[in-house]
Amino acid sequence: MSEKKRGFLGRLFGGKETPETQADPKPEAVSEEPSAETPPADDPSIDVEMEVRPAAALNAPPQPMQLDAAQGLGQSMSSMPSAAPLSEDILPTDVSLEAQSDPVIEPPVEPVSAAEKPKQSWFQRLKSGLSRSSASLTEGITSIFTKRKLDATMLEELEDILIQADLGVDTAMAITDRLSDGRYNKEISPEEVREILSEEVEKVLEPVAHPLNLDTGKQPHVVLMVGVNGTGKTTTIGKLSQKLRSEGKSVMLAAGDTFRAAAVEQLKIWGERTGAEVIARDTGADAAGLAFDAMKAAREQDVDILLIDTAGRLQNKAELMDELEKVIRVIKKHDPDAPHTVLLTLDATTGQNALNQVEIFGKVAGVTGLVMTKLDGTARGGILVAIAAKHGLPVHFIGVGEGVEDLEPFSAKDFASAIAGLA
Structure with missing residues (x-):
């Protein structure tokens, strides 16, 4: 051949x-050598x-094919039946048909105008993010308080629902006590219960709703970010960096999570986006040494804010917590008052475990404020209320998504209204 x-x-x-x-x-x-293939x-x-x-003659009547008699086949193929015309989709790309059917033209996609998709306000995003938590509470309340008169059994059922939503025992009891006052043996609507729920939650959260104040006269103002794996420390640092840069502040980032190459690269990307210098080392480098270098560089360059990332660590791993203490000791060698702010990121989906994290990290790192993330991924967003009631630490930011606009300063009233499902 x-x-x-x-x-x-x-x-x-x-x-x-x-x-x-x-x-x-x-x-x-x-290959010249014959083979089985x-x-x-x-x-x-x-x-x-x-x-x-x-190709133009493909649909014409077939002509007899001439066979080489020397091949030993000894017969004509002119009597073979005509093959069906070949469709264009099996032709070589360099062959075209003379007669083609009309092409199918897809209708253009109508662009959605900005008026049809208005940008959501922060409260709308918050309410959407807390929809799973509010739906769980609303459904439970509706099932209890529909066409029934208030009695002890109903209050016990409501208390169970509130505790299951991780609002905490104290808050649950405060709500049921408020409902029982003067309402026994009377009908009460689910809407009225949700109003009371919102008011009582706001009472608990109002004392801890404090904006993050970095204008303390310290330069650089050192912010240390701590928390367990997966709570969103690195992402939160990036979002904070963008917010601070938009306010006109100079920012430096320290990639202290030296155990994860992905965390270092992620912080470098945020640095490029926000115009913030990133101090980084190779994977596995000493985190305390990196913090020391970052403190020195920030001072030399008169940076306003230094945001230091740390490796995610479980609060029950003593050796990892010891390393965090070492990082803090090194920072204090440059400035005895630093870190001036220690933010603990908490994943709302962890529920009751978040209470334990606040306690342990508070003892080791001296946590000064909280950032609650991933409230859009859980039906137990009430854990923030339980944390506020037990520890009283300032809550600076809450997050309900991945975008920069989904991390906003904490508002007690907005949170209480959203979790109660109120407009």
């Missing part, structure tokens, strides 16, 4: 390819000469 590469039609009918239909002028090398060239069963017709 010829060593020239066969075209599509040649392969389809099993014949040799003519020079007019050669698709590739550079033939592939063919490559029949020898003198094999009569495959050496059939065949005419390859232009």
Whole structure:
């Protein structure tokens, strides 16, 4: 068989390819030694000469094919039935049909105007993010307080629902006590219960709703970010960096999570986005040494804010917590008052475990404020209320999504209204 590469039609009918239909002028090398996969060239069963017709003639009546009598086949193929016309989708790309059907034109997609998709306000995003938590509470309240008179059994059922939502025992009891006052043996609507729920939650959260104040006269103002794996420390640092840069402050980032190359790269990307310098080292480098270098660089460059990332660590791993203490000791060598702010990121989906994290990190790192993330991923967003009631630490930011606009200063009233499902 010829060593020239066969075209599509040649392969389809099993014949040799003519020079007019050669698709590739550079033939592939063919082994001269016959094998089981490559029949020898003198094999009569495959050496059939065949005419390859232009694409325009494909729909014409078939002409008798001339066979090489020397191949021993000894018969004409002119009596073979006509093949069905080939459709365009099986033709080689360099062959076109003379007569083509009208192309199918897809209708253009109508662009959605800004008026049709208005940007959501922060409260709308918060309410949407807390929808799972509020839905759980609303459904439970509705099932209890529909066309029934208030009694002790109803209050116990409500208390169970509030505790299951991680609002905490104290808050749950405060709500049920408020409901029982003067309402026994009277009907009470689910809407009225939700109003009381919102008011009582706001009472607990109002004392801890404090904006993050970094204008303390310290330069640089050192912010240390701590928390367990997966709570969003690195992402929160990036979002804070963007917010601070938009306020006109100079920011430096320290990639102290030296155990994860991905965390270092992520912080570098945030640095590029926000125009903040990033101090980083190789994966596995000493985190305390990096913090020391970052403190020195921030002082030399008169940076306003230094945000230091740390490796995620479980609060019950003593050796990892010891390393965090070492980082803090090194920072204090530059400034005895630093870090001036220690933010603990908490993942709302962890529920009651977040209470334990606040306690342990508070003892080791001296946590000064909280950032609650991933409130949009849980039906137990009430854990923030329990944390506020037990520890009383300032809550600076809450997050309900991945975007920069989804991390906002904490508002007790907005949170209480959203979790109670109020407009």
